[in-house]
Amino acid sequence: RKEVEQDPGPFNVPEGATVAFNCTYSNSASQSFFWYRQDCRKEPKLLMSVYSSGNEDGRFTAQLNRASQYISLLIRDSKLSDSATYLCVVSPVNFNKFYFGSGTKLNVKP
Amino acid sequence: EPEVTQTPSHQVTQMGQEVILRCVPISNHLYFYWYRQILGQKVEFLVSFYNNEISEKSEIFDDQFSVERPDGSNFTLKIRSTKLEDSAMYFCASSTTTGGIGTDTQYFGPGTRLTVL
Numbered sequence: 001r002k003e004v005e006q007d008p009g010p011f012n013v014p015e016g017a018t019v020a021f022n023c024t025y026s027n028s029a030s031q032s033f034f035w036y037r038q039d040c041r042k043e044p045k046l047l048m049s050v051y052s053s054g055n056e057d058g059r060f061t062a063q064l065n066r067a068s069q070y071i072s073l074l075i076r077d078s079k080l081s082d083s084a085t086y087l088c089v090v091s092p093v094n095f096n097k098f099y100f101g102s103g104t105k106l107n108v109k110p
Numbered sequence: 111e112p113e114v115t116q117t118p119s120h121q122v123t124q125m126g127q128e129v130i131l132r133c134v135p136i137s138n139h140l141y142f143y144w145y146r147q148i149l150g151q152k153v154e155f156l157v158s159f160y161n162n163e164i165s166e167k168s169e170i171f172d173d174q175f176s177v178e179r180p181d182g183s184n185f186t187l188k189i190r191s192t193k194l195e196d197s198a199m200y201f202c203a204s205s206t207t208t209g210g211i212g213t214d215t216q217y218f219g220p221g222t223r224l225t226v227l
Contacts, residue, residue, distance in 0.1 A: 043201055043218035044153060087153065096141070097166040098216070100153040 001026050004090050006101035014109055017078045021104045023088030024070045032091040033064055035073045037084040038103065044087055047073075078108045112136045114219035116202050122225045123192055131187045131222045133202030142185045143203040143216065144177065146170070153201070159185065192226045199223050 006023045013019050025033075033050035048055065050062040050071050061074040071088055088101040115134045123129050135142050144156040157167040159177055176188045185204075189196055200223075203216040 038153075041199075043220050045218065046215045049215075096158040096160065097168070098143070098155050100145075100155070102152040 003027060003099035004088055004101035006086075006088050006104050008102055008104060010105040010107050012107045012109060013078055015078055015080060017108075018074065018076045019078055019106060020075075021073045021086055021088075021106075022070055023072070023101050023104075024068075025088075025090045025099075026069070027090070027092050028066075028069060030069075030090045030092050033062075033071050034089040034091075035060075035062055035071075036087040036089055036100075038087055039084050044100075047086070075106075078106075080108050080110065082106060083108045112217075114202055114204055114217050116200075116219035116222050118222060119220065120223045120225070122227065125194055125226055126191050129189050129192055129224065131189075131200050131202075131224070133185045133187075133204075133219055134183050135185055135202065135204030136217055137183070139204035139206050139217075141165075141205045142177075142179070143205075144187045145201045145203065145218075146198040147201065147221075148198040156187070189224075192224075194226050197224055197226045 004025050011019055035047040036044040037047050038044045048057050048062050050064045052064055054063040059076045063072045083106055085103040085105045087103045089098055091098045117132045121129055142159040145153050146156055147153045155168050156171045157177055158165045174190045178186050199221045201221045202219040205216045
């Protein structure tokens with residue numbers, strides 16, 4: 001079973017749309033959760049950490065559901081510049097190891 | 111803004127040759143990582159390094175791989191005898207802390223594309 005699973009997409013949405021991605025993880029002892037974005041042939045960049053209480057950063061909202069072992073990312077008012085692959089990242093309790101999902105590709109169209 | 115740098119940006123090598131990929135982490139960071147990404151596939155954790163020793167490694171990180179922090183700034187990944195399947199983008203990352211709530215950001219370098227012929 002994969003450590004982290006994501007719907008690969010692509011999600012094709014018009015500008016201004018709201019889009020949501022989910023990610024599931026297999027290790028119930030996982031402690032740290034993140035969303036990264038990766039542009040084509042570039043390095044991953046942290047979008048936001050995901051906290052138990054949920055957190056928001058501008059148009060982006062992340063939620064964690066420990067009982068169901070999934071993480072979500074909501075993007076409101078999509079911009080063309082949001083087009084990228086969104087990576088779900090999970091770290092288990094021993095911390096120094098990070099598991100990446102395969103990523104969900106988002107295409108925002110004019 | 112401080113950044114992680116990696117050299118070279120692209121390395122081409124013959125199968126069986128040794129390669130060393132170099133990274134300069136952000137200067138006040140304490141935790142260092144190597145990841146690889148085969149074209150079209152996910153980012154895979156290779157190894158983490160703290161206090162001059164490996165703290166975690168994945169199944170991919172076998173005896174052909176080694177890491178070193180030879181001085182106060184560089185962090186290197188050596189592949190002793192490259193195979194065709196080692197062709198990938200290799201990313202270095204660093205952070206000030208790790209683990210727990212509010213884990214510090216890992217900053218990634220731009221990567222080294224390794225092509226094994």
